[in-house]
Amino acid sequence: NAGVMQNPRHLVRRRGQEARLRCSPVKGHSHVYWYRQLPEEGLKFMVYLQKENIIDESGMPKERFSAEFPKEGPSILRIQQVVRGDSAAYFCASSPLLRTADNSPLHFGNGTRLTVT
Amino acid sequence: DQQVKQNSPSLSVQEGRISILNCDYTNSMFDYFLWYKKYPAEGPTFLISISSIKDKNEDGRFTVFLNKSAKHLSLHIVPSQPGDSAVYFCAASKMTGNMLTFGGGTRLMVKP
Numbered sequence: 275n276a277g278v279m280q281n282p283r284h285l286v287r288r289r290g291q292e293a294r295l296r297c298s299p300v301k302g303h304s305h306v307y308w309y310r311q312l313p314e315e316g317l318k319f320m321v322y323l324q325k326e327n328i329i330d331e332s333g334m335p336k337e338r339f340s341a342e343f344p345k346e347g348p349s350i351l352r353i354q355q356v357v358r359g360d361s362a363a364y365f366c367a368s369s370p371l372l373r374t375a376d377n378s379p380l381h382f383g384n385g386t387r388l389t390v391t
Numbered sequence: 392d393q394q395v396k397q398n399s400p401s402l403s404v405q406e407g408r409i410s411i412l413n414c415d416y417t418n419s420m421f422d423y424f425l426w427y428k429k430y431p432a433e434g435p436t437f438l439i440s441i442s443s444i445k446d447k448n449e450d451g452r453f454t455v456f457l458n459k460s461a462k463h464l465s466l467h468i469v470p471s472q473p474g475d476s477a478v479y480f481c482a483a484s485k486m487t488g489n490m491l492t493f494g495g496g497t498r499l500m501v502k503p
Contacts, residue, residue, distance in 0.1 A: 278434070280434075315495060316395075316495040316496050317480065317491075317493040318493070319492065319493075379437040381437070382427075383434050385434050
């Protein structure tokens, strides 16, 4: 009964390289959310995806960041040409569908800590 | 434009006493509120929630109170235990989906 799985747990990249963060949702969940936590701050929403669709990307920086959730396989958050300001913890959450009667909460993975040197 | 605010970055409480964590929100469209607990190097773990049709929800040692007119909610932990030491995040969502808006967190330290 695996929860949300994120890998890698830690990722070090030099400025200008690409970072790929993976998220496997809870089995049967078709909705994935990505959040970013900068040091000493709260979690900020980035993007909400369904299988093969981006539903809401209002929190994603306009450049260098992209996300996908293909029909098969994990959701990927991709950061191109990373800069030091991208250093943060990136969390993924999943849910089975839109609001249910009992308002089931989002379940989060343990995050990927990205360090840009 | 912070729609959810936790004005106390930290709180220190003696074991056995009550911990009260506060949260304010500005968006009147929020209708579902949650508290998450987070340990270092782990993801947030759901603790307790409350719908806007209620003003109180209780689960064991944890109680959440909602004051809609003041746009304020609080989490009470009683009695507090050292294992409760963590960062607590308040979060809110609207009727239209599961997207959560988080506060900045409050670090709770429960001293033995």
